[in-house]
Amino acid sequence: MIAAFTAPHVAWTAIAPVVIVLGAGVVGVLVEAFVPARFRRTVQVVLAIAAPAAAVVAVAALWQGVKQTGGTSVLGGSVLVDGPTLVTWLVLAALGLLSVLLVADRIEGGEDAFAPSVAAVPGSAYEEQARAAGSMQTEVYPLVMFALGGMMMFPAAGDLLTLFVALEVLSLPLYLLAGTARRRRLLSQEASMKYFLLGAFASALFLFGIALIYGYAGSIRFSDITTATATPSDLDPLLVIGLLFLLVGLLFKIGAVPFHLWTPDVYQGAPTPITAFMAACTKVAAFGALLRVVYAVFPGLNWDINPVLWIVAIATMVVGTVAALVQNDVKRLLAYSSIAHAGFVLTGIVAFDERGIAAVLIYLLAYGAATVGAFGIVSLVRERSADGSVVGEATALSQWAGLGRSHPVLAVTFTLFLLSFAGIPLTAGFIGKFAVFSAAVAGGAWPLALIGVLASAAAAFFYVRIIVLMFFTEAQDDEATGEAPVPAPAPAVAPADEDGGSAVAVAQRTATATVAQRTTTTVVVRGEGFATVAIAVCAIVTVVVGIDPTPVLDLIGGVAKFLP
Amino acid sequence: MTLTHYVVLAAILFSIGATTVLVRRNAIIVFMGVELMLNATNLALVTFSRMHGNLTGQVLAFFVMVVAAAEVVIGLAIIISIFRTRRSASVDDVNLLKG
Numbered sequence: 001m002i003a004a005f006t007a008p009h010v011a012w013t014a015i016a017p018v019v020i021v022l023g024a025g026v027v028g029v030l031v032e033a034f035v036p037a038r039f040r041r042t043v044q045v046v047l048a049i050a051a052p053a054a055a056v057v058a059v060a061a062l063w064q065g066v067k068q069t070g071g072t073s074v075l076g077g078s079v080l081v082d083g084p085t086l087v088t089w090l091v092l093a094a095l096g097l098l099s100v101l102l103v104a105d106r107i108e109g110g111e112d113a114f115a116p117s118v119a120a121v122p123g124s125a126y127e128e129q130a131r132a133a134g135s136m137q138t139e140v141y142p143l144v145m146f147a148l149g150g151m152m153m154f155p156a157a158g159d160l161l162t163l164f165v166a167l168e169v170l171s172l173p174l175y176l177l178a179g180t181a182r183r184r185r186l187l188s189q190e191a192s193m194k195y196f197l198l199g200a201f202a203s204a205l206f207l208f209g210i211a212l213i214y215g216y217a218g219s220i221r222f223s224d225i226t227t228a229t230a231t232p233s234d235l236d237p238l239l240v241i242g243l244l245f246l247l248v249g250l251l252f253k254i255g256a257v258p259f260h261l262w263t264p265d266v267y268q269g270a271p272t273p274i275t276a277f278m279a280a281c282t283k284v285a286a287f288g289a290l291l292r293v294v295y296a297v298f299p300g301l302n303w304d305i306n307p308v309l310w311i312v313a314i315a316t317m318v319v320g321t322v323a324a325l326v327q328n329d330v331k332r333l334l335a336y337s338s339i340a341h342a343g344f345v346l347t348g349i350v351a352f353d354e355r356g357i358a359a360v361l362i363y364l365l366a367y368g369a370a371t372v373g374a375f376g377i378v379s380l381v382r383e384r385s386a387d388g389s390v391v392g393e394a395t396a397l398s399q400w401a402g403l404g405r406s407h408p409v410l411a412v413t414f415t416l417f418l419l420s421f422a423g424i425p426l427t428a429g430f431i432g433k434f435a436v437f438s439a440a441v442a443g444g445a446w447p448l449a450l451i452g453v454l455a456s457a458a459a460a461f462f463y464v465r466i467i468v469l470m471f472f473t474e475a476q477d478d479e480a481t482g483e484a485p486v487p488a489p490a491p492a493v494a495p496a497d498e499d500g501g502s503a504v505a506v507a508q509r510t511a512t513a514t515v516a517q518r519t520t521t522t523v524v525v526r527g528e529g530f531a532t533v534a535i536a537v538c539a540i541v542t543v544v545v546g547i548d549p550t551p552v553l554d555l556i557g558g559v560a561k562f563l564p
Numbered sequence: 565m566t567l568t569h570y571v572v573l574a575a576i577l578f579s580i581g582a583t584t585v586l587v588r589r590n591a592i593i594v595f596m597g598v599e600l601m602l603n604a605t606n607l608a609l610v611t612f613s614r615m616h617g618n619l620t621g622q623v624l625a626f627f628v629m630v631v632a633a634a635e636v637v638i639g640l641a642i643i644i645s646i647f648r649t650r651r652s653a654s655v656d657d658v659n660l661l662k663g
Binding site: 118119121122160161164165168172175176179185186187189190191192193194196197200201204205207208210211212214215218219220264265268269 | 571574578581582585591594595598601602604605608609611612615616618620621623624627628631634635638639641642643645646648649650655658659660661662
């Protein structure tokens with residue numbers, strides 16, 4: 001018996017930022033279907049840049065209202081648009097925009113970071129055909145938009161169902177995107193499969209947690225669950241186990257130990273612009289959701305989950321730092337460093353202090369800006385093969401030697417991001433670290449803050465190692481090609497190879513693969529300028545927030561309060 | 565037979581699924597383990613829905629089915645692309661990334 005249908009009231013303006021981004025994803029799919037192939041890339045790039053930019057504007061328009069009212073609950077409480085939501089939306093849309101710029105960048109010859117046809121078997125004739133035809137996988141733009149929309153919905157969710165669907169909407173496109181790299185496709189496919197299997201496992205655990213919490217509370221609405229947890233009942237084990245499963249899902253997305261094992265593999269294998277997007281935005285979204293779950297939904301269970309979060313935070317900081325010390329690959333090193341950073345942010349969450357919310361959000365902004373910038377630079381540092389064509393990214397640390405002499409601007413910018421990661425004063429990273437550690441101390445979690453400071457000091461070692469490598473180590477590329485010694489600042493000025501090197505190059509190419517690999521030199525590609533803009537913006541944010549953090553602190557601190 | 569039995573059954577099925585994911589080597593079987601976990605969750609959701617006398621759990625179960633279907637699409641696409649490259653769907657063979 002269905003009575004008259006009453007349409008639900010939807011406050012579209014309050015959720016406009018998410019609607020814009022998801023709408024751009026849908027339009028992007030239609031563009032794939034209806035726009036002729038030669039215009040497709042232009043249309044997709046414009047769409048994918050305009051949507052996050054419009055989302056930033058929409059968030060700015062909502063800001064004052066939320067600041068005064070404390071926020072609204074939309075769609076019958078399914079989406080909570082409060083201060084922390086707006087801050088994460090702003091950070092996500094901005095970082096998403098910068099990541100899209102990295103995605104859109106191409107080097108000479110119109111090569112972007114993505115395989116011309118992802119479905120083609122690597123090394124097959126069909127792949128060669130697709131490459132020669134100059135085809136492009138422009139589907140990455142709508143996929144990025146869907147992932148970004150899911151990320152924005154994740155910390156705004158007001159019930160467990162929205163939380164779950166948002167998790168899947170953000171994860172599924174990322175599983176695919178991880179497997180789309182143009183170079184080193186086997187690694188990329190492997191990353192994709194590992195990410196998918198482990199991610200699906202984690203979301204199944206997450207879902208079972210949701211089922212148990214629903215079994216306990218009889219509702220999936222966060223406010224009802226909070227009310228239900230306030231009074232003790234015999235179903236308490238159900239609740240605690242459910243919450244632990246829920247935390248597993250969230251901590252997996254964050255990349256916290258012991259759920260971090262996918263992080264280095266996926267960050268290394270995925271196309272670098274996608275790595276930047278994942279590393280920055282997924283963490284922001286997942287930490288936003290974790291903040292809400294821990295602070296607003298289950299404040300009564302702090303005593304139960306506190307030991308768990310303490311252990312996870314300590315293990316994450318220690319494992320991330322120690323493992324990063326021994327890495328030889330830039331992307332892998334940044335992946336382990338991002339694990340360590342997850343640990344630092346967790347100390348701010350474990351603080352269970354009002355200040356923790358603002359501290360975590362500020363840290364995420366600082367970390368996200370430095371991450372997008374650092375991976376952007378990684379995407380520009382390439383190998384040049386002996387025949388003079390630019391091939392994959394030079395990710396081995398040894399290939400970065402001497403980069404500071406040949407490309408001072410690039411190396412200095414990278415140094416800036418590394419110093420921000422390390423938390424050196426006058427960079428945004430310092431403000432973030434100071435905020436989370438002081439929140440931890442204020443919340444009585446001073447041992448965590450102490451371990452965090454020690455881990456930061458140890459982490460500074462491997463950041464400084466890269467800086468030393470770039471500025472104070474000679475480039476060593478000419479070892480393998482003994483006949484064609486390249487002058488000292490050579491890695492970039494590969495044309496020097498042209499005269500004596502070409503005959504050698506032909507001979508070398510017939511040699512074994514390992515030797516051929518060592519004949520590559522390191523070059524920095526210019527790209528079309530998109531990546532340069534993104535890196536510059538990240539650098540400016542890192543410096544400005546580091547030198548004068550007050551406006552940002554006030555902006556975020558003024559709204560950092562959850563809607564009950 | 566009380567409703568609790570269904571919850572216990574769901575928990576057992578979920579554990580079987582989780583064990584499958586952790587011990588099996590073939591990516592397709594691992595994936596089936598994940599699907600079993602999702603369906604065990606559906607059983608739990610419907611049972612809790614019956615216990616509490618509201619429909620939320622059943623609605624959730626439908627959403628889970630939709631998401632599981634989407635996950636199958638993505639997962640099989642990834643597994644097949646790996647299989648076509650390497651002629652193997654074993655998760656042990658996918659071992660280029662390490663360190």
